[in-house]
Amino acid sequence: MSKRLIFALVLMALALFGLSACSPCDMVAPGLVSPDWREILDPNAAVLNWNYTDSCTPDNFEIYLSKDSNFSVIEHTGIVAGNTTTWTAPVLDDAEEYFWAVRAKDEGVYGPQSTELRSFLRGLSAVQVIW
Numbered sequence: 001m002s003k004r005l006i007f008a009l010v011l012m013a014l015a016l017f018g019l020s021a022c023s024p025c026d027m028v029a030p031g032l033v034s035p036d037w038r039e040i041l042d043p044n045a046a047v048l049n050w051n052y053t054d055s056c057t058p059d060n061f062e063i064y065l066s067k068d069s070n071f072s073v074i075e076h077t078g079i080v081a082g083n084t085t086t087w088t089a090p091v092l093d094d095a096e097e098y099f100w101a102v103r104a105k106d107e108g109v110y111g112p113q114s115t116e117l118r119s120f121l122r123g124l125s126a127v128q129v130i131w
Helices: 003-020 124-130
Strands: 031-034 039-041 047-051 060-066 076-081 086-088 097-106 109-113 118-122
Touching: 031 097, 047 097, 076 086
Parallel strands: 039 118
Antiparallel strands: 031 047, 047 086, 060 076, 060 097, 097 109, 097 118
16 A cells, blocks of 8 residues: 555544544533523423534433532433433422533543533422422
């Protein structure tokens, strides 16, 4: 094989790898879409949505819920494929406020977590928490 052909093959491999893979330096924090701040969710279908503006698709997203705004205790976590931006939470305690965050994960490396602090209330009796 000629040096020119080897060089061309190496450049093609690097270009393909660069277009298809994320690296920790180019992963961004997901943006939270819904639920909105302190929204009351259906007790049987607490669905969370976010967006991801990076040009690459990570392997997964990790979603985590906490009753503490500083996430000192994580109540629930979930993993979804990187091409998904929706997650349905498991059964949650009624009338509780849950804070939520999302972060991308690619090749075993986590990106930054969503920067906006948001929470939601679960269940119809959550109205009592607001008052």
